[in-house]
Amino acid sequence: MNEAKKIDQRADRCPGMTYTEMLEGDTRSPPDYLFEESNIDMPNDPLPIEPYVSAEFAALERERMWPNVWLFAAREDELPETGDTVLFEINDKSFLLVRQGDGRVKAFYNSCLHRGRKLRTKSGNSTQLRCPFHGFAWKNDGSLKEIPCAWDFKHLEGKDLSLPEARVELWQGFVMITENHELPDFKTWLGPAASHYDNYDMENRYTGMWVAKKIPANWKATAEAFMEAWHSITTHPQLLPFLADANSRYDLIGHHFNRAITPSGVLSPHLKGKDQQYILDKMNEFSGGSDADTNRRYAASEDEVTVDNDDELSARKILAEASRAGFTEAYGYDYSDKSDSEILDNFTYNIFPNFAPWIGYLPTLCYRWLPGDTPDWCIMEIRLLFPTPKGEKRPRAVERLYIPDDEPFAWAKDTMGEALAGVFDQDMSNLPHVQTGMKASGNNLMELGAYQDSRVRHFQTTLRKYVNGELPA
Ligand code: FES
Ligand SMILES: [Fe+2]
Numbered sequence: 001m002n003e004a005k006k007i008d009q010r011a012d013r014c015p016g017m018t019y020t021e022m023l024e025g026d027t028r029s030p031p032d033y034l035f036e037e038s039n040i041d042m043p044n045d046p047l048p049i050e051p052y053v054s055a056e057f058a059a060l061e062r063e064r065m066w067p068n069v070w071l072f073a074a075r076e077d078e079l080p081e082t083g084d085t086v087l088f089e090i091n092d093k094s095f096l097l098v099r100q101g102d103g104r105v106k107a108f109y110n111s112c113l114h115r116g117r118k119l120r121t122k123s124g125n126s127t128q129l130r131c132p133f134h135g136f137a138w139k140n141d142g143s144l145k146e147i148p149c150a151w152d153f154k155h156l157e158g159k160d161l162s163l164p165e166a167r168v169e170l171w172q173g174f175v176m177i178t179e180n181h182e183l184p185d186f187k188t189w190l191g192p193a194a195s196h197y198d199n200y201d202m203e204n205r206y207t208g209m210w211v212a213k214k215i216p217a218n219w220k221a222t223a224e225a226f227m228e229a230w231h232s233i234t235t236h237p238q239l240l241p242f243l244a245d246a247n248s249r250y251d252l253i254g255h256h257f258n259r260a261i262t263p264s265g266v267l268s269p270h271l272k273g274k275d276q277q278y279i280l281d282k283m284n285e286f287s288g289g290s291d292a293d294t295n296r297r298y299a300a301s302e303d304e305v306t307v308d309n310d311d312e313l314s315a316r317k318i319l320a321e322a323s324r325a326g327f328t329e330a331y332g333y334d335y336s337d338k339s340d341s342e343i344l345d346n347f348t349y350n351i352f353p354n355f356a357p358w359i360g361y362l363p364t365l366c367y368r369w370l371p372g373d374t375p376d377w378c379i380m381e382i383r384l385l386f387p388t389p390k391g392e393k394r395p396r397a398v399e400r401l402y403i404p405d406d407e408p409f410a411w412a413k414d415t416m417g418e419a420l421a422g423v424f425d426q427d428m429s430n431l432p433h434v435q436t437g438m439k440a441s442g443n444n445l446m447e448l449g450a451y452q453d454s455r456v457r458h459f460q461t462t463l464r465k466y467v468n469g470e471l472p473a
Pocket of ligand 1: 112113114115116117131132133134135136
């Protein structure tokens with residue numbers, strides 16, 4: 001093992017194989033950034049429930065945090081053509097992202113400079129931005145085009161009436177914006193994890209699945225339900241035969257990034273006495289439920305495969321090999337030198353505050369959480385970003401499918417895949433009761449696991465820094 005791959009093993013981990021040992025047993029060489037463990041010393045004291053339930057805290061988030069961070073506003077595949085315009089709304093802010101003729105994207109505050117009407121209330125192509133109220137019009141580059149009844153606005157002659165803009169950066173096909181013009185560039189702000197995306201041609205991916213649903217829980221409680229894997233034992237028991245939930249790796253890097261890596265194709269340490277064939281069978285059963293499911297995961301070959309029950313990674317190796325072939329067939333690229341890990345595993349990467357774009361060669365999941373107008377609800381969006389098949393033009397993003405408030409994720413099972421929708425519905429079986437349960441707390445505190453809940457503590461620590469005015473630095 002080379003120096004870069006030497007890691008500081010913690011003693012207080014779940015028994016069984018560590019993720020690093022799985023990487024060491026990979027049939028190919030995984031990249032160094034998967035080996036690197038990064039923990040931050042934090043106290044283990046209880047955390048307050050107030051941030052999840054308090055309107056005053058939400059107001060402080062709106063004042064001090066949201067305008068001062070980089071936000072995922074759109075995928076570039078939502079606005080591929082000149083004039084394509086995406087409406088991005090968060091809290092009471094509204095932005096119009098407009099693709100410029102030179103390929104750049106501008107983000108205008110969606111508010112007329114006359115008497116404030118929103119210039120647009122939906123996405124679509126624009127040849128100009130004309131206010132529907134009295135007809136003030138701007139060109140797509142934000143410069144003023146026309147004032148009706150100009151004789152009444154002689155006092156504005158010579159004044160710059162261009163639309164105010166937020167800052168925009170294009171990164172890996174994501175349109176990132178911030179209202180804070182003093183922040184470092186996005187990659188510096190994010191830190192070393194920005195380079196973890198370089199291998200997966202993210203820029204050339206497209207939004208092939210996109211659903212949204214109102215969740216009756218605070219945006220942070222909802223996001224945090226996806227920051228650890230160890231709730232699988234009670235919430236997602238069907239995943240345990242092929243998901244090493246409690247062997248997940250948790251890493252914290254800087255203020256704005258943390259990750260969980262949950263290995264696939266290995267038995268949960270909670271299950272005993274099962275062989276490698278059991279893992280293969282269960283994973284195939286889960287993956288093969290519908291066309292939408294098999295878009296994401298490939299069952300092992302139907303040909304006879306030889307499992308080695310003395311090798312804890314045997315099923316994983318077989319599944320990875322089958323997936324390499326499946327991906328090549330679907331997308332046309334050569335995956336023969338790609339590691340088992342990057343082919344199979346679940347890379348739950350979170351970028352503060354509300355953005356979770358996974359990495360890896362699978363069609364990658366990408367979550368976004370948008371706060372509600374009270375602390376008690378949010379919108380959760382789930383996308384799958386698919387590789388553009390080799391030689392083809394990147395497809396335009398699909399439209400967002402909004403799941404009716406009283407319907408489960410299973411309502412969208414034809415879009416999401418039955419197995420994936422089922423997993424999210426299991427998460428939803430907790431979240432409304434997390435919100436109401438927090439309000440019913442007798443001591444208004446949460447006691448967290450030192451390791452498996454470390455991302456929750458890290459996220460809350462960064463948020464506190466914004467709310468207290470310690471960030472942005
Ligand atoms: S408010 Fe926009 S033209 Fe009057
Ligand atoms: Fe879950």
